[in-house]
Amino acid sequence: MATNMLYNNTTCGISFPHQSLHVSFCSNLSTFPHKTVKYVVGVDQNRRGRITVKSKTVSDNDDLEVDISLSPRVNAVKPSRTVAITDQATALVQAGVPVILLAAGEPDFDSPAVIAQAGINAIHEGQTRYTPNAGTLELRQAICHKLKEENEIAYTPDQVIVSNGAKQSIAQAMLAVCSPGDEVIIPAPFYVSYPEMARMADATPVILPTSISDNFLLDPKLLESIITERSRVLILCSPSNPTGSVYPKKLLEEIAHIVAKHPRLLVISDEIYEHIIYAPATHTSFASLPGMWGKTLTVNGFSKPFAMTGWRLGYIAGPKHFISACGKIQSQFTSGASSISQKAAVAALGLGYAGGEVVSTMVKAFRERRNYLVKSFREIDGVEISEPQGAFYLFIDISSYYGREAEGFGKIEDSESLCQYLLHKGQVALVPGSASGDDTCIRISYAASLPTLQAAVERIKQALINLTSAGLV
Ligand SMILES: Cc1ncc(COP(=O)(O)O)c(C=O)c1O
Numbered sequence: 491m492a493t494n495m496l497y498n499n500t501t502c503g504i505s506f507p508h509q510s511l512h513v514s515f516c517s518n519l520s521t522f523p524h525k526t527v528k529y530v531v532g533v534d535q536n537r538r539g540r541i542t543v544k545s546k547t548v549s550d551n552d553d554l555e556v557d558i559s560l561s562p563r564v565n566a567v568k569p570s571r572t573v574a575i576t577d578q579a580t581a582l583v584q585a586g587v588p589v590i591l592l593a594a595g596e597p598d599f600d601s602p603a604v605i606a607q608a609g610i611n612a613i614h615e616g617q618t619r620y621t622p623n624a625g626t627l628e629l630r631q632a633i634c635h636k637l638k639e640e641n642e643i644a645y646t647p648d649q650v651i652v653s654n655g656a657k658q659s660i661a662q663a664m665l666a667v668c669s670p671g672d673e674v675i676i677p678a679p680f681y682v683s684y685p686e687m688a689r690m691a692d693a694t695p696v697i698l699p700t701s702i703s704d705n706f707l708l709d710p711k712l713l714e715s716i717i718t719e720r721s722r723v724l725i726l727c728s729p730s731n732p733t734g735s736v737y738p739k740k741l742l743e744e745i746a747h748i749v750a751k752h753p754r755l756l757v758i759s760d761e762i763y764e765h766i767i768y769a770p771a772t773h774t775s776f777a778s779l780p781g782m783w784g785k786t787l788t789v790n791g792f793s794k795p796f797a798m799t800g801w802r803l804g805y806i807a808g809p810k811h812f813i814s815a816c817g818k819i820q821s822q823f824t825s826g827a828s829s830i831s832q833k834a835a836v837a838a839l840g841l842g843y844a845g846g847e848v849v850s851t852m853v854k855a856f857r858e859r860r861n862y863l864v865k866s867f868r869e870i871d872g873v874e875i876s877e878p879q880g881a882f883y884l885f886i887d888i889s890s891y892y893g894r895e896a897e898g899f900g901k902i903e904d905s906e907s908l909c910q911y912l913l914h915k916g917q918v919a920l921v922p923g924s925a926s927g928d929d930t931c932i933r934i935s936y937a938a939s940l941p942t943l944q945a946a947v948e949r950i951k952q953a954l955i956n957l958t959s960a961g962l963v
Contacts, residue, residue, distance in 0.1 A: 571925030593921050595935055621832055624826070633839065637775075641778055645807045653816075655791060675717070677699075678927030679923060685927075702931070710744045722756065724755060732926045737774070746781065762794050763882075764795070766794060768856075768880060775788060777808075783809075790806075791803060792838055798838065801828070859882075862940060867886055888931065906924055917949055
């Protein structure tokens with residue numbers, strides 16, 4: 491095996507591209523802020539393929555050797571682009587640049603007062619201890635009631651596990667069911683975390699492309715053609731982040747028909763945006779379809795519908811066998827979710843069918859913003875749109891602007907450089923579609939007030955005009 495040392499100042503890690511060993515390290519280790527790593531003294535690989543990187547700190551003449559190698563699992567995973575671009579934009583705002591932030595995927599509303607009050611009461615009433623690993627019985631019963639009433643799926647509390655956000659629920663489900671070499675089928679454009687979660691579970695993400703002309707909905711024939719005996723999970727997300735597409739019941743039935751033919755294939759149905767949906771579109775839970783209960787893990791959460799992102803609460807429901815496995819993992823990772831958040835979640839579910847008036851007021855605002863953005867972007871040359879039916883994102887094809895040059899910026903090569911251009915020259919933070927597996931598009935989150943969106947549209951328009959006037963190169 492060729493050994494190839496690669497030094498830079500930003501990354502720490504080891505990767506194995508094409509059998510050669512690359513070692514990179516940081517010159518400043520944050521764990522040793524007063525010391526500086528100056529050089530790597532040795533790279534060893536033992537018979538089991540384990541790599542050890544020894545480095546020396548020399549700034550204060552001591553002789554400390556540190557193994558700075560990281561797990562191959564970490565090196566295989568990409569950090570979240572959504573988080574990265576939001577951090578980048580926030581840093582610009584802190585430096586005084588008036589950037590409009592439309593990158594993050596969180597409602598701009600405060601948590602409804604009843605929910606917040608329930609959290610406060612929980613603290614005052616001493617509900618501040620560990621809860622059962624799977625969540626309080628009170629909350630799991632409320633979730634079962636919700637799933638029966640709203641989604642027509644029957645679960646008992648031992649078929650539900652509450653976690654610190656739906657993100658944890660999905661990650662645990664993948665860890666629970668995937669074996670090394672299994673494939674996780676992910677329709678693109680996808681929620682940025684799905685492929686990385688699959689990788690962390692030692693599975694291989696298999697990306698299934700969709701097209702804007704099909705409203706980013708998967709083609710059942712294509713799905714059928716890529717299923718193998720290694721296919722373990724199909725992830726469905728409806729309403730979708732990042733596209734806002736909603737799977738019609740008929741299409742889900744076609745997918746169910748295919749899934750039914752493959753005993754190993756399970757479905758993780760991410761329904762976290764279920765309440766944020768614009769009539770006439772309607773939501774269908776995959777597990778409610780004939781034969782699908784036993785093959786489906788239904789994911790939902792409180793972050794999006796109830797504006798509770800910071801409370802960190804999500805859940806997954808499914809056959810007890812799988813839910814117990816998720817519980818086993820959770821019991822060694824985090825144990826039960828916050829007792830206070832769980833009390834608040836019970837109040838959220840008590841707001842009535844689909845969150846009642848409180849949620850429908852937020853959905854009304856999202857709908858108004860969606861209508862405004864769709865109309866505005868339809869008026870811009872070279873932009874292609876599929877009108878979102880749910881969630882709070884607009885995923886637009888803007889690839890006709892690639893290849894153009896921006897003065898003082900350079901060439902727009904792809905969705906990443908377009909977003910960097912819009913951030914630095916237009917002062918609007920958006921997410922490149924490449925992060926979701928579709929480089930032709932960019933994602934605009936409309937979890938922002940209408941006046942903010944109006945200002946953002948003006949800036950984007952002007953930035954695109956500047957590109958247009960610079961002409962094609
Ligand atoms: C599709 C989808 N699923 C799951 C999550 C995770 O939500 P949380 O962990 O906040 O419950 C998100 C958050 O952005 C999402 O967009």
